[in-house]
Amino acid sequence: MAALAGPRGERLLAWGLLLPCLAVVCAFAFWPIVYSVVLSLHRIVLSLPGLGAPFVGLENYARLLSEPGARHSAGITLAFVGASTLLEVSLGTLMALALDKSFRGRGLVRAAVLVPWAIPTVVASQMWRFILNDRYGLMNWLVFGGDVGSYQAWLASPGWALGAVILADVWKTSAFAALIVLAGLQTIPRDLYEAAALDGAGPWQRFRHLTLPLVLPALAVALVFRTMDAFRVFDLVYVMTQGGPANATNVLQFYGYKKMFAEGFMGYGSAVSVLVFVMVLAVSLIYLKLVGRRLLRGETA
Numbered sequence: 001m002a003a004l005a006g007p008r009g010e011r012l013l014a015w016g017l018l019l020p021c022l023a024v025v026c027a028f029a030f031w032p033i034v035y036s037v038v039l040s041l042h043r044i045v046l047s048l049p050g051l052g053a054p055f056v057g058l059e060n061y062a063r064l065l066s067e068p069g070a071r072h073s074a075g076i077t078l079a080f081v082g083a084s085t086l087l088e089v090s091l092g093t094l095m096a097l098a099l100d101k102s103f104r105g106r107g108l109v110r111a112a113v114l115v116p117w118a119i120p121t122v123v124a125s126q127m128w129r130f131i132l133n134d135r136y137g138l139m140n141w142l143v144f145g146g147d148v149g150s151y152q153a154w155l156a157s158p159g160w161a162l163g164a165v166i167l168a169d170v171w172k173t174s175a176f177a178a179l180i181v182l183a184g185l186q187t188i189p190r191d192l193y194e195a196a197a198l199d200g201a202g203p204w205q206r207f208r209h210l211t212l213p214l215v216l217p218a219l220a221v222a223l224v225f226r227t228m229d230a231f232r233v234f235d236l237v238y239v240m241t242q243g244g245p246a247n248a249t250n251v252l253q254f255y256g257y258k259k260m261f262a263e264g265f266m267g268y269g270s271a272v273s274v275l276v277f278v279m280v281l282a283v284s285l286i287y288l289k290l291v292g293r294r295l296l297r298g299e300t301a
Contacts, residue, residue, distance in 0.1 A: 033277060039270035046264035053267075060271035070272070072247060073255040077276075080166060080251055081230040081283075087170045088226050089219065092177025097211075099178065100185045117175040125239035128168040129155065132240075158248040161241050165249050169236055173229065177222040184218025185211070224284050231280045252276050 040060050042053045064070050099110055116124065131138045134153035144150045154160045188211065196206050234253040237243060243250035243258070252272055260269025 036270045036273050036277075039267055040274050042267045044266035046266055048264075056267070060268045061275075063268065064271050064275060069247070069250075070252075070255065073250050073252045074275075076162065076248070076250060077231065077252045077279075080162065080169075080233060080249075081227060084166050084169045084173075084230050084233075085223065085226045087166070088174045089177050089181075089222050091170065091174040092179075092222060093181050093219070095174065095178035096181035096185055097207075099182055113178060114175050116172045117179075119172065121172065121235045122239055124172045125168060125236050128164070128171070129240050132164050155241055156245050158246045161245055161248045165233075165236055165240055168240065169230070169233065173226065177226055180222040180225070181215060181218050184215040188214050220287055223287050227283050227287070228280050231276055231283075 041055060041057060043051070043056045043059070044053045045051055095113060099106065099113065103109075119127075130136075132154040134140065134151055134156060137154070139154060140151040143152070152160065154164045192210055192214075193206060196210055201209070232253060233251055234257065237249050237251055237254045238257075241249045243254045253276060256269045256272030256276070259265045259272060
């Protein structure tokens with residue numbers, strides 16, 4: 001015990017407690033990323049094991065950037081990420097503002113709002129697949145009623161399939177954004193609202209000049225988490241559309257899955273995974289940098 005006395009002993013104790021956690025994080029988080037990068041630098045074809053795994057450098061990345069199918073999937077992914085993230089955070093913020101008010105049965109409403117998020121994604125995907133079915137789906141009945149001749153094949157139409165997947169994702173995960181924003185709202189002292197009301201500030205002025213700046217860190221967290229999840233979307237596409245029709249929902253994650261496991265191009269598929277990781281990292285850093293500047297301007301103003 002005497003050896004742990006003093007600042008040096010405290011640092012050694014802290015490192016001793018942290019090292020097991022760091023080892024687990026490195027083993028299950030960082031090592032798969034590093035190994036994916038290593039695989040992406042080799043030509044590995046599972047159906048031709050005799051070729052070995054020759055080192056090809058950035059050849060897989062050059063092929064990825066030049067292949068039309070990959071560029072199409074990247075565009076579909078960006079469209080999905082942009083639309084789903086914007087809708088989920090916007091809808092989640094509205095839900096959080098409503099749930100932050102005091103009303104009878106608020107606890108029950110909060111629990112009900114979280115039900116879609118609690119449902120496993122595969123189950124939710126299958127549910128939406130039935131809802132959007134072109135013959136007996138609930139969506140056609142709600143939109144067209146008994147006019148069977150006007151029924152729309154939502155998941156079989158290239159113009160509607162991506163929107164249907166976005167709708168399913170927004171329905172399921174808006175509650176997650178609402179939960180994060182609600183946590184941020186509840187940290188705002190109520191005295192500030194009372195003082196602003198006494199000064200003559202209306203509801204919109206209180207939201208714009210008080211609520212929004214103070215809840216901005218929570219919004220940044222919701223944006224980062226939802227962007228990361230949107231880039232990694234796979235199970236929704238796998239269950240609902242299998243990347244179709246006509247590759248209209250073939251996001252990068254599903255494109256990489258097909259290249260890696262269906263076609264056996266392990267190195268090329270790993271390059272797709274690394275590209276998704278880089279895109280997620282870049283967008284997250286941009287979010288945090290922009291929000292950090294906004295907070296700094298607010299603190300120094």
